[in-house]
Amino acid sequence: MYSHFGLRTLCLGCRDLEEDEYKEWSKKFQDASCSLDNREHKIAEVCNSLEQGIHILGITAIEDRLQDGVPETIKLLRKAGINVWMLTGDKQTTAIQIGLLCNLITPESKGQLLSINGKTEDDILQSLERALTIMKTALERKDLAFVLDGWALEIILKRSLESFTKLAMMSRTAICCRMTPLQKAQLVGILKSSGSLTLAIGDGGNDVRMIQEANIGVGISGREGLQAARAADYSIGKFKFLRRLILVHGRYSYNRTAFISQYSFYKSLLICFIQILFSFSSGLSGTSIFNSISLMAYNVFYTSLPVMTIIFDKDISETTVLRYPQILLYSQAGRLLNRSTFAEWFGRSLYAFVVFLITINAYADEKSDMEELSMVALSGCIWLQAFVVTLDTNSFTCPQITLIWGNFVAFYMINLILSAVPTLQMHTVMWHLCNQPSYWITMALIVAAGMGPVLALRYLRNVYRPSAIDVLQQIEQTDGHAQAPGNLESSTGTYLDYLLTDLRRNKSSIHQPLLSDSASSR
Template sequence: MSICNSVVPIKSHSGAISYKAQSQDEDALVNAAAHLHMVLINKNGNSLEINFNSSVIRYELLDTLEFTSDRKRMSVVVKDCENGKIILMSKGADEAILPYASSGHQIRVFADAVEQYAQFGLRTLCLAWRELNEDEYREWSLMFKEANSALVDREWKLAEVCQRLEHDLEILGVTAIEDRLQDGVPETIDTLRKAGINFWMLTGDKQSTAIQIALSCNFIAPEPKGQLLLINGRTEDEVLRSLERVLLTMRITTSEPKEVAFVVDGWALEIALRHYMDVFTELAVLSRTAICCRVTPSQKAQLVQLLKGCEYRTLAIGDGGNDVKMIQQADIGVGISGREGLQAARAADYSIGTEFRFLKRLILVHGRYSYNRTAFLSQYSFYKSLLICFIQILFSFISGVSGTSLFNSVSLMAYNVFYTSIPVLTSVLDKDLTERTVMQHPQILFYCQAGRLLNPSTFAGWFGRSLFH
């Protein structure tokens, strides 16, 4: 917990140690180890120092096997400076660690612990280690350096080389981290649903964890008000049968008041997107709520692209580096700037504070006002331009198509700068409804979603007014 991470310890003038971490999970694990008297006190280049019960243990960091969304685990190779032992330490998702345990391990015990923690909505990680002999490490290190310097298929070669080392692991235990629900999340989801917005949860968490989180934030309704349909399978036939079963249920329950949602994991989703795109697309159109768990950043972007292909307007919101592809693929990207870093916020069209509940105001208030103002300004720009053009055209016939302008250059300049600027300033400051009214009655957003203020009919009306005037 204190060694296998990318955390950087920072020592203050008073001697207190704080940690700078790329993820909240790593920060929580390092602080938990510190509470257990295993304190990471220094990380300088390839040197690590751990304070354990007032004695300093030094390690040399030989190699770091970075976490990727495909491998779902991270490993480090360290050398104990006291006895010279070379140790591989790994942490990751249960399906990325437990299958590679050495024979004779009671894998079922750890798998049950993971499932039990997941039922409480906790995010789980498995910890493992293995001692390496020098010859084995020396041979592997040469392959690792060669793969790391490859110019073609570098990621694939690195994953293959890492796999050669991460086997016969001794499972140390399972950790569980509570990802506390922010204030206002259930209310925000409920309000935006009333505004006619459908929700999909795309997460890298375990299926049980994702379902518990979804229940706690009112993302899905519990029985008997709601029904949760599972899409699973490890083969193409199993996934197809699961898709057809869920699709049939969706068709039957579409007219019923019961809230129906489906859950799919990354493995089944990969098969569905590759072989059964038409079936999954129909399912996506019918469902208002979906939970996609254990998905990779690429799969998140694929799902956004799929929904855009169904003629939906998509908004993607995320707070971490894994959400960047999804945010950039969506019509509107919203990044949450928080402890996960600023990667998502920098890649997004809009950035909000550290809390999800700010999304409600962004959509209902600012989004609606922006739509109203954009609809007016775009059509008004055509109106004022067509108005003066029609006058010039009529005058050209009267003047025998001589090319003479009815207005002098100063009047034409003043037309755009002064004469027609007041409606623009008015529209920018105008609020047809108060913010409080819009927040209390989210159904008002249906009017904007229907495109009542900007469509061919309204444009024809502005065109007709310019001709009449």
């Protein structure tokens, strides 16, 4: 009865043991504890043999209150397309009540809980197949959830692992009760082996295995101690902090990593293509168009510092991300880091042809020496880098502006200083170039030819086919009023809902499970 109110119950009982009976049981328990094969199962059998004929003394019922913000956090995570499972050691009735309290399941879907249980192994397997059939034929899987206990899981793992894996991949919600620490880790391992990205969160010592098994482990430091927090990748003080960890910091981290990884290839390919083109134009002589100092400084100084500004970049504000958590689907679907985006950056690197052709036509004459040609080509690359980083930056702060354009100014200061050294081959080269109007005209042509098509394509996309991120950026810039394309309804809210719904429908990968222990405060 108490479990229907979400209370944690504990039954107290006693049994009188004879000394000989205890010694015999103690020897069996010691043998089971020292067993190297199936130790936990043998220990459980020995303990069950003792727990017979117990005289019931009473029952305790403890209210384990949910932490503040747990229902709201789970609701946001589910809207973001994340599967939330609850793995707990509580009995089934208590686990279901906790699931209702924390928005894991709703009262409307309580009748749609697919229970996997039975008195025999065959009954359990039949209930599993029945749940799998219902899940396959259901029109709205988001309203379905399955529940099973540790004993049923043990049978399923032995006899029907493939069917259970299929059910797990189709389920957005699951309640797994009476789970041992080992079984929690086994469930995480099953989902990982199926290609899912898993995050496990817990606050007790019985969650350590699960946290360590998951791709990402999050520990809650609280009354249960610090075992989970110390074993995790991330430690938070309360469950509600998970929403910012995933939706805000996790999303920003993905966006920044996607940009840095692709930009690193782009800047390296840009200078490589220029060298390749020069090799062909010089008859494959093996001569480098760039001197050793320029090549070293290009990656170490000229292009590394500006890209570091991306750590401050935010495409949309934290408030907007939490208001529209569905935008996380872009990250889950890999929309910012995939073959298509990599091909786009590769195409940008082909603008090396533009830099090379303009440089050759402007300075490849009898009056220009090799060092001037090299410095003009290098300058064109630096100009393109500065404008590319500026174009792909969504929010500007003082450190960003300082690093991008301060590095741009530093490029000229460094080369002017080096040009003043008489012993270097580039002596007086930069001073001579900076005094020529043709040099600055050449830089302007390189930027216009290199960035013009990119700006045009981006403008056309933002006007005629904006993404959900573009619409949210417009909403922020216009204080909540943005224009949708003419071929759809003019209502911004309707158009944004259309984009987010379409994104969920066309999401390339399945929803990734978020494994957690009971969300209650321990």
